[in-house]
Amino acid sequence: MSAIQNYFGRIAKASKSIMIGLGTTWRYFVNYREELVTIQYGSEKYAPQGTFLPARHRGIHYLESEKCIQCNICAKACPVDCIEMEGTRDGDLNGAWQGDKVQISKFIIDLNKCIFCNLCCEPCPKQCIHMGQEFDFASYTRSHGVKNLLTDQPWSESDKEAEGERREQMIVLADIKKKEKAAARAAKKAAADAKKAAEDKDKDKDKS
Ligand code: SF4
Ligand code: SF4
Helix, strand or coil, X not given: CCHHHHHHHHHHHHHHHHHHHHHXXXXXXXXXXXXXXXXXXXXXXXXXXXXXXXXXXXXXXXXXXXXXXXXXXXXXXXXXXXXXXXXXCCCCCCCCEECCCCEEEEEEEECCCCCCCCCCCCCCCCCCEEECCCCCCCCCCHHHHEEECCCCEECCHHHHHHHHHHHHHHHHHHHHHHHHHHHHHHHHHHHHHHHHHHHHHHHHHHHC
């Protein structure tokens, strides 16, 4: 092959390669919703399910609080102790979230510590804590890296204040419950004593 043929052959190869590349760009440009490879991050945070992140992606957690029984299994399974929860079964708590037969006052995950291992989700008996598709929980302070799973927002100062108020309510509810249980026990004992006294009286009558 002469030098001139070699020269033009290379130009043809380079042109073909550019056209193939531009063809791919054009295909995604006109069908970008169908064949999504990028999103306008910032204005668009979430690509449609399965187009950008795989379904098994371990993103930021979310909770189906209405199913939660507050068994604490997820928190115990966490290797870095980054889950905290509080709640009560002693009665209605103002401003709490209704779980399954439990009032949930607090359910947070410290994402600063989380290693996204999924060990909290696997043993959940109600399958109600999940690792979702969300990946953006960026902030300027570490305190914003703590997520309130009940509001899907960072754990804020007002959340902390409300938590303190609900904790006081829980102490009152626990006290009421304790007194109710003690009264029920006392009533049961009094009934048993009265029954025994009546039986003893009948026995004495029979003897005489
Ligand atoms: S393991 Fe499931 S049901 Fe139990 S506290 Fe955690 S999220 Fe709730
Ligand atoms: S993903 Fe792992 S580290 Fe993060 S909260 Fe769940 S168990 Fe803990």
